[in-house]
Amino acid sequence: MSVRDLLRVHGKPTREVYLDNENSGWVPKEVVEAMLPYFNSIGYGHPSITNRPGWEAFEVLEETSELIAETLRGDKEDVNFVHSGTEANNLAIVGSAKANRGKGRKIIVSDIEHYSVLLPAISLEELGFKVVRAPVDERGFVLADVLSELVDRETLLVSVGMVNHEIGTIQRMRELVETVKDRNPNAIFHTDACDAYARVPIDLSRLDVDMLTLSSHKILGPKGAAVLYVREVEVQPILRGALSSQTLWPGVENVPAIAGFRKAIELAFNDLEEKVERMASLRDFLIDSITSSVSDCMLNGPSGRERAPDNVNISFLRVEGEALTVELSMRGVYVSSGSACTSRILEPSHVMLAIGRKHEEAHGSLLLKLTRYHELEEMRYVSEQVRESVERLRSISPL
Amino acid sequence: MSTRVPLPYTPKVLELFRNPRNLGRIDDADAFAQAGSPACGDVISIYLRIGEGDVIEEARFESYGCAANIAAASILTEMVKGKTLREAWSVEWKEVADELGGLPPVKRHCSILAVGALRRAIRRYYGERRPDWLPESLTSVEKQALEEEEMIERLYGRGTLR
Numbered sequence: 001m002s003v004r005d006l007l008r009v010h011g012k013p014t015r016e017v018y019l020d021n022e023n024s025g026w027v028p029k030e031v032v033e034a035m036l037p038y039f040n041s042i043g044y045g046h047p048s049i050t051n052r053p054g055w056e057a058f059e060v061l062e063e064t065s066e067l068i069a070e071t072l073r074g075d076k077e078d079v080n081f082v083h084s085g086t087e088a089n090n091l092a093i094v095g096s097a098k099a100n101r102g103k104g105r106k107i108i109v110s111d112i113e114h115y116s117v118l119l120p121a122i123s124l125e126e127l128g129f130k131v132v133r134a135p136v137d138e139r140g141f142v143l144a145d146v147l148s149e150l151v152d153r154e155t156l157l158v159s160v161g162m163v164n165h166e167i168g169t170i171q172r173m174r175e176l177v178e179t180v181k182d183r184n185p186n187a188i189f190h191t192d193a194c195d196a197y198a199r200v201p202i203d204l205s206r207l208d209v210d211m212l213t214l215s216s217h218k219i220l221g222p223k224g225a226a227v228l229y230v231r232e233v234e235v236q237p238i239l240r241g242a243l244s245s246q247t248l249w250p251g252v253e254n255v256p257a258i259a260g261f262r263k264a265i266e267l268a269f270n271d272l273e274e275k276v277e278r279m280a281s282l283r284d285f286l287i288d289s290i291t292s293s294v295s296d297c298m299l300n301g302p303s304g305r306e307r308a309p310d311n312v313n314i315s316f317l318r319v320e321g322e323a324l325t326v327e328l329s330m331r332g333v334y335v336s337s338g339s340a341c342t343s344r345i346l347e348p349s350h351v352m353l354a355i356g357r358k359h360e361e362a363h364g365s366l367l368l369k370l371t372r373y374h375e376l377e378e379m380r381y382v383s384e385q386v387r388e389s390v391e392r393l394r395s396i397s398p399l
Numbered sequence: 400m401s402t403r404v405p406l407p408y409t410p411k412v413l414e415l416f417r418n419p420r421n422l423g424r425i426d427d428a429d430a431f432a433q434a435g436s437p438a439c440g441d442v443i444s445i446y447l448r449i450g451e452g453d454v455i456e457e458a459r460f461e462s463y464g465c466a467a468n469i470a471a472a473s474i475l476t477e478m479v480k481g482k483t484l485r486e487a488w489s490v491e492w493k494e495v496a497d498e499l500g501g502l503p504p505v506k507r508h509c510s511i512l513a514v515g516a517l518r519r520a521i522r523r524y525y526g527e528r529r530p531d532w533l534p535e536s537l538t539s540v541e542k543q544a545l546e547e548e549e550m551i552e553r554l555y556g557r558g559t560l561r
């Protein structure tokens with residue numbers, strides 16, 4: 001079976017609206033243009049080598065670190081480049097646990113973490129670490145008193161994502177970090193901020209996290225660049241190889257992608273508040289318009305200011321989500337679902353189950369993630385297509 | 400060694416998802432059965448109109464499930480139309496998968512569920528009058544559908560959607 005034939009049968013819809021920015025997405029033209037010189041005009045060398053193209057490459061790392069530090073109100077020395085959010089999270093969890101072995105055995109992660117946090121944590125059980133999953137409430141919040149109960153002297157590491165990737169819950173980060181540090185000042189706090197960056201304010205001068213993850217393609221940058229921000233904690237590299245310009249990650253940095261990441265940050269942070277407001281109003285329009293025109297559906301996650309401005313997640317009863325993504329795809333609306341069918345392991349989204357959704361509610365969930373480039377008119381179109389698609393699939397269903 | 404995960408869909412699946420054949424219930428069906436559970440994310444209903452000589456005159460389906468589930472149920476109804484119940488009984492899930500252009504492992508349960516629903520309908524149709532060719536004990540396909548339903552019910556209670 002060939003994907004070419006599949007695409008031929010699918011056809012190219014005349015109108016397309018891309019709302020799968022959770023998983024990845026397109027990149028603005030300015031970002032692409034910012035990358036191009038680094039393939040063959042400047043900085044195409046190795047950033048750790050002593051020649052001009054190498055130093056030009058190094059300059060990209062320097063300048064991007066400075067920019068990131070500025071947006072986070074942090075320190076540029078703490079910025080480490082890796083190639084994906086998955087890599088950054090693995091480095092954070094496995095690298096810090098191994099480096100601090102002996103200071104405790106307990107690792108606490110929230111029940112709704114991204115798999116790139118959850119699975120490396122679980123993998124550490126083989127080495128004798130004990131993983132505890134902190135439950136969340138029905139809107140996805142980790143509660144400070146629940147976390148407080150779990151943290152003890154044995155606690156080595158706590159990881160709670162700043163914004164949940166599926167349901168957009170914005171954690172009350174400062175409260176959580178303070179709770180953990182109160183209970184055990186030596187506990188390391190990591191936060192996966194992939195879906196928070198450029199959407200909710202992050203101020204590291206007032207937030208005492210030890211490590212933080214960012215990923216370029218989650219803010220309309222190119223794939224292939226990400227950051228693990230590391231403060232004063234020991235972390236061990238998890239890959240071995242020739243020394244690069246940074247001790248935590250061997251091998252050559254993806255300089256063109258990092259140049260693109262830099263541009264994506266500049267664009268996103270230019271008038272950030274206005275962009276966030278715009279996204280939040282598109283989000284609310286889409287939520288209202290879908291939930292008022294389709295029967296038997298429910299919003300997953302919090303609403304208003306407690307929800308990420310780009311996140312819409314709705315469960316439709318009596319509809320299976322993967323079928324819905326395919327139906328919508330053929331109509332040019334590109335989204336994803338928390339259905340078991342869309343996962344390779346045939347289990348529904350662990351995030352949905354953690355907030356108490358039933359399996360059939362998780363199977364019928366649709367995740368739409370918008371950007372500042374979307375238009376209100378597109379939201380109208382999407383809402384209409386969602387309504388028709390749900391109706392069509394319900395008409396096929398025996399339920 | 401290829402470690403690439405195969406695509407879940409074939410062109411045939413997509414075609415049938417877009418234009419399913421034999422979709423919809425038969426209100427006065429001679430035989431009917433459902434298999435699967437909403438909690439698993441897939442349910443297939445099969446409806447049969449049966450004529451002289453136990454020939455399937457009409458076969459229709461309904462499906463709650465992914466595109467492969469819909470396509471498997473649709474192609475199965477197409478495959479058994481005009482067959483005797485005995486012939487229809489012998490259709491294997493593998494043949495259904497092949498007819499769809501080959502289903503990858505993660506989607507095989509769709510064709511198993513479709514065949515499970517069909518066999519359940521045929522078994523129910525005969526009831527006490529079970530012909531010799533129809534095995535007394537459940538075939539593995541029927542068992543799989545049943546096990547899935549029982550497991551889900553045990554774990555999560557009856558689906559709220561029924």
Ligand SMILES: Cc1ncc(COP(=O)(O)O)c(C=O)c1O
Binds near residue numbers: 086116163194195226
């Ligand atoms: C919260 C979160 N963490 C980590 C990742 C993984 O990042 P990457 O795709 O760069 O590996 C994602 C990607 O979707 C994410 O949403």
